Amino acid sequence: MALFLLGSKTVRLANSRLRFFSSSCLKMKKGLILGVYEGENKDDVVLTPTAAKYNELVNGKLLANIALAGPKIKKSKTRIFWGIEGSQHTCVAVVGLGKQNVGVDPLEEIDEGRENIRAAVAAACSALENVDIRNIDIESMGNAEATAEGTTLSTWVFQEFKSPPKQKIIPSISLYGDDGAEAWQIGQIKADAQNWARRLADLPANLMTPTIFSQQVSEVLTNVGVKVIVHDKAWAEAKGMNSFLSVSRGSIEEPKFVEVHYNGGNKGDAPIVIVGKGVTFDAGGISLKPASGMDEMRSDMGGAACVVASIKALAQLNIKLNIIGLIPLTENLPSGSATKPGDLVTAMNGKTIIVDNTDAEGRLILADGLCYAAEFKPKFTMDIATLTGAIRIALDNAATGVFTTSSELYEKLRSSGEVTGDRVWRMPLWQHYNSKMTKPCKAADVNNLSKTKGGGSCSAAGFLREFASTDVPWMHLDIAGVAGPCAENISYLQPGMTGRPTRTLIEFFQKFAS
Numbered sequence: 001m002a003l004f005l006l007g008s009k010t011v012r013l014a015n016s017r018l019r020f021f022s023s024s025c026l027k028m029k030k031g032l033i034l035g036v037y038e039g040e041n042k043d044d045v046v047l048t049p050t051a052a053k054y055n056e057l058v059n060g061k062l063l064a065n066i067a068l069a070g071p072k073i074k075k076s077k078t079r080i081f082w083g084i085e086g087s088q089h090t091c092v093a094v095v096g097l098g099k100q101n102v103g104v105d106p107l108e109e110i111d112e113g114r115e116n117i118r119a120a121v122a123a124a125c126s127a128l129e130n131v132d133i134r135n136i137d138i139e140s141m142g143n144a145e146a147t148a149e150g151t152t153l154s155t156w157v158f159q160e161f162k163s164p165p166k167q168k169i170i171p172s173i174s175l176y177g178d179d180g181a182e183a184w185q186i187g188q189i190k191a192d193a194q195n196w197a198r199r200l201a202d203l204p205a206n207l208m209t210p211t212i213f214s215q216q217v218s219e220v221l222t223n224v225g226v227k228v229i230v231h232d233k234a235w236a237e238a239k240g241m242n243s244f245l246s247v248s249r250g251s252i253e254e255p256k257f258v259e260v261h262y263n264g265g266n267k268g269d270a271p272i273v274i275v276g277k278g279v280t281f282d283a284g285g286i287s288l289k290p291a292s293g294m295d296e297m298r299s300d301m302g303g304a305a306c307v308v309a310s311i312k313a314l315a316q317l318n319i320k321l322n323i324i325g326l327i328p329l330t331e332n333l334p335s336g337s338a339t340k341p342g343d344l345v346t347a348m349n350g351k352t353i354i355v356d357n358t359d360a361e362g363r364l365i366l367a368d369g370l371c372y373a374a375e376f377k378p379k380f381t382m383d384i385a386t387l388t389g390a391i392r393i394a395l396d397n398a399a400t401g402v403f404t405t406s407s408e409l410y411e412k413l414r415s416s417g418e419v420t421g422d423r424v425w426r427m428p429l430w431q432h433y434n435s436k437m438t439k440p441c442k443a444a445d446v447n448n449l450s451k452t453k454g455g456g457s458c459s460a461a462g463f464l465r466e467f468a469s470t471d472v473p474w475m476h477l478d479i480a481g482v483a484g485p486c487a488e489n490i491s492y493l494q495p496g497m498t499g500r501p502t503r504t505l506i507e508f509f510q511k512f513a514s
């Protein structure tokens, strides 16, 4: 009598025998995620095309179960049904997508259809995780790209230093049904890029020094056919990047200057140059930051992470564009050799700077990055940086602050944020702010600190403008509000650094290429 089968247990319950799977078999269970929309009337259920097909396949059992459970499935709410079909899927998670055919909300400046999908699939994955389903099939929800983004982003968490038994198991997820295979892949590439940026930013500063950053980036980008050059301190000295180097004086970690070239466009086409702030730890230098929350400053290379992550995705997507990433990398620490408040430094373009606050170091390293960018005769220059706490005060974590000389470029970036759900908002780049940084400074050309309070993000942009080439358009992105750590208001990202706005950058460059 084979009562005890290998890999399963048999229990006797009164007169009936139930066989249930042991825990090793539980992991093999497979779940299916399908979507429903809210109908016009209270009790309407509107299945997505794939869900409708599935309902036919199971002879109406899906709809019957939904009706039994109460038909109204609200946005991002999940219902799990067991045993609808005998073969492929142990259970089906039905998730609410909200209203059907919703597009861009012009005031919110967001594609609600896509954003609803990201949030819904994240909720469904988490509901399946709660019942130990690690193997998931998911339908396209009418937009396989957004579905892939929602699943890939929401199931990832920075946890590599937790002991393996304590690590969350990341589910394996595949597209179900016959629509959207290509879009699914595109979404995965974009979300994987963002996840890489999240990881780079969250890695503790002792494990993500300028040297380690350059090594990891060389490895990953070389693998996708991008050229990476790692310049050392001597190179930066020869270039006259003394503003950048002044920040690294307080640390024993060698500064690096990483230069990456992605040549997906026509030979000879002017490149786009993007400079990313790569401060691998910002203690503030002699203008030391308060202790509380200082660990967050391990992610002060979030701009650099976005640059390399978006270039990785562009290469994988084979986007027809020439793009150069420039990344000054350094720590900002106090020491006996550190730059002191009031010190004078000279940037690569010969402008002299009084460093009144060593904690305003981002602008010092970007200044030389922007000067160097001009050597490539770019189509336009962009920089991206966790630059000011003030942008958090202004915009919270809702949007990246954008300062630009070009309304055309701004519109492209704005509409990219609409698509990705990772939005931007325009800030002023007026002479008013340049003057604040230059006029009161009698001893040198520029001061790195404004004498008057208020508009801290704008005066930082005003400072940078003194170093960006005036021959071509320029955009400055302040991401200190969005880079992390993640707040609860983004339901498809788990706690940790966010890797924002990587997908918006990718979308923007894609738009630019087409």
Ligand code: BES
Binding pocket: 282, 300, 357, 359, 360, 361, 362, 386, 387, 388, 389, 390, 449, 456, 480, 481
């Ligand atoms: N890395 C910080 C900005 C920052 C603050 C990023 C909070 C993320 C969260 C930057 O280097 C900095 O220290 N900025 C100063 C500028 C000030 C001294 C003019 C700031 O924002 O306080």
Ligand code: MN
Binding pocket: 282, 284, 358, 359, 360, 361, 362
């Ligand atoms: Mn600082």
Ligand code: ZN
Binding pocket: 279, 282, 300, 359, 361, 362, 386, 387
């Ligand atoms: Zn900083």
